[in-house]
Amino acid sequence: MRYGQGSRRISLPMQRVNGQWEFLYGGDVPLRDGAIADLVVNMDSIQDRDFLKLISQELSVEVLPLGAPLLVALSDRGYALQQAEPTGMPNIPLQYRPPGCTRFVTVHIGPKNKRQNDLFAEDEGGLWLRQIGLDRCELECSPIQMPEGFPKKVAQSPNHAFTMLSEQYEPHRLSHTGNAYTHFFYPETDGQWLPLSVLRDGVFKRAERSLIDQAWRQLEEKLGWCHLPPVPKKSIPKRGNRDSGDE
Known part of the structure; x- marks a missing residue:
C-alpha cells in the first residue's frame, strides 16, 4: 500500500517466530506505536485460504x-x-x-x-x-x-x-x-x-x-476491509482574545 509522503523508508528483514515478527538477526524492532509498514511475503506462506482470497481479489x-x-x-x-x-x-x-x-x-x-x-x-x-x-x-x-x-x-x-x-x-x-x-x-x-x-x-x-x-x-x-486514513482537516488558527486587555 501507499501511505503518502513521509521520511525516507528502509527495508527490514523479518522472521515469524512463535506467532510474532522479529528482526531476522535477532530481537524486536523498536518502532513507535502506530507505525505502518508493508509486509511482503510469498503467497504460499499465507495459511488461511479465505484471507488470501480476500486480499488478492480483483x-x-x-x-x-x-x-x-x-x-x-x-x-x-x-x-x-x-x-x-x-x-x-x-x-x-x-x-x-x-x-x-x-x-x-x-x-x-x-x-x-x-x-x-x-x-x-x-x-x-x-x-x-x-x-x-x-x-x-x-x-x-x-x-x-x-x-x-x-x-x-x-x-x-x-x-x-x-x-x-x-x-x-x-x-x-x-x-x-x-x-x-x-x-x-x-x-x-x-x-x-x-x-x-x-x-x-x-x-x-x-x-x-x-x-x-x-x-x-x-x-x-x-x-469491506481497505479503508484509507481520513483526510486531515485543515486547522484554523484561533483568533486572539481581544477582550483580554493584554497589550
Whole structure:
C-alpha cells in the first residue's frame, strides 16, 4: 500500500517466530506505536485460504461512462493555441499541461470490445478503475471514438487514438507514440480537465477530486476491509482574545 509522503523508508528483514515478527538477526524492532509498514511475503506462506482470497481479489468500478468526452493534448507547432473546442481554452492546471501543447482534440469513450465484455459484463462501455490485490491499480478504457470526419472512426485504445491523432496533427515528429496517461484529460465535476494519471495514481490518496473519491468509496464498499486514513482537516488558527486587555 501507499501511505503518502513521509521520511525516507528502509527495508527490514523479518522472521515469524512463535506467532510474532522479529528482526531476522535477532530481537524486536523498536518502532513507535502506530507505525505502518508493508509486509511482503510469498503467497504460499499465507495459511488461511479465505484471507488470501480476500486480499488478492480483483474489483472494478466505472469512473466514466460510455460516450464521455476526453481531451487529447497535441503539439502541432502552431503559433497560437488552435482550439478544437469553440468554448475557448480548456481549464487545465498548468502543472498538468504537456510542454509545447498547441491543440486539444475531443474524442469520446466508445462501446467495449470483446475482451472487456468478459471483464465488465454489466456496462456497455466506459473507463474503469481496476483494483488488483492490495496495491495494484490500473485504468481500463473501452475503444475510443475519433472526432467526426477523421479517416478512421474508432481506435482500440487511448494509446492507439493518440498515435493516429499524432500522425494527423504532428507530422514533424519522428515517432507518433505517446503516454496516454499524461496526454488524455478527463472532466472533473468542478470544470477542470485533469490527466488520466491523476485517476490512476490518485486512488491511493485522499485527493480532493470527486471522481477519485467516488471511485474509491465504491471500492471500499465492495472490499469491506481497505479503508484509507481520513483526510486531515485543515486547522484554523484561533483568533486572539481581544477582550483580554493584554497589550
